[in-house]
Amino acid sequence: MGPVAEGARGERRVEGSSARLAEGVYEPVREGLEYRDRSVSVVSNLKAPAGHVARPVFQLRGVSKSFARRNVQALDKVDLTLEQGQFASVIGASGCGKSTLLKIMAGLTPPSSGSVMLSGKPVLGPRRDIGMMFQQATLFPWRTTLENIVLPIEIQDGKKAALAVHDRAHALLDLVGLRGFDKVYPSELSGGMAQRAAMCRMLIAEPDVLLLDEPFSALDEISRDFMNMELQRICLERNATAFLVTHSIPEAVILSDVVYVMSPRPGRFVEAVQIDLPRPRTLDMLSDPLFGRYTKQIRGRLDKGAFI
């Protein structure tokens, strides 16, 4: 098994850096990949339903990134295909290149080499069909919740266009349980409420793809579980494609169709773990024996010394 481009749901191709793995250049990783727990095999038995044509939304090919000033190679030949409606996560050690990958996918940072395509067009800068959410809510303190939510529209299309989406903003506030908080300033919101407002801001432009960089890591466990279930509900309702960076193995497993394990820097995918739990996922599944086996498998693949 080499890394880990995903084709039609359930099938896998070996690409990019996998060629070197096969040649034994990076022996420890290759050896590690021979680990198999048959009950949670990496190569899924899931077959796409007859007639199902998986539509690739995001396609990354051979994406590498070096930061010349500090002579750091953050990413090495990452291949990734995300299909419409798929929820994927990446998990790996601190500093392995996860946020760099997300910024490249969002068009905020150019790759040093390789290509990034979204819906058949190269990603060359920020796009409105991509919504992004960061670890901190980053709401502007001088704007109300509603004004923060419509800000992306205001920046892109002006004040009149922002006014025109107030109804949509109110509907989103309802969706995340913040009805009545539209005129409130961020200092009057709890951490979880601020993150929910940030989620509305991400959704206001109705993006097809959600890129999430540890969006709920600052929250307590109860709020985080709740937000994760909300995120799943919104993704299912909108058939959105999501890619989540996380440090939490249970979070990755409960949310994802596939979890990509990234090697320590330079970041490369060393394994793709297909999560064959039914949807919608529920918090009860956290105690499912199969859930436990997935988390064990992923933990086994991470370099424990480097993982935070």
Ligand SMILES: Nc1ncnc2c1ncn2[C@@H]1O[C@H](COP(=O)(O)OP(=O)(O)OP(=O)(O)O)[C@@H](O)[C@H]1O
């Ligand atoms: N703008 C930059 N200039 C120089 N080096 C950078 C820059 N951005 C990231 N790096 C370096 O690239 C590497 C990967 O950073 P990145 O932020 O992608 O890691 P990460 O996997 O998201 O880590 P964490 O889990 O701690 O958030 C790090 O060594 C970091 O110092």
Ligand SMILES: [Mg+2]
């Ligand atoms: Mg990061």
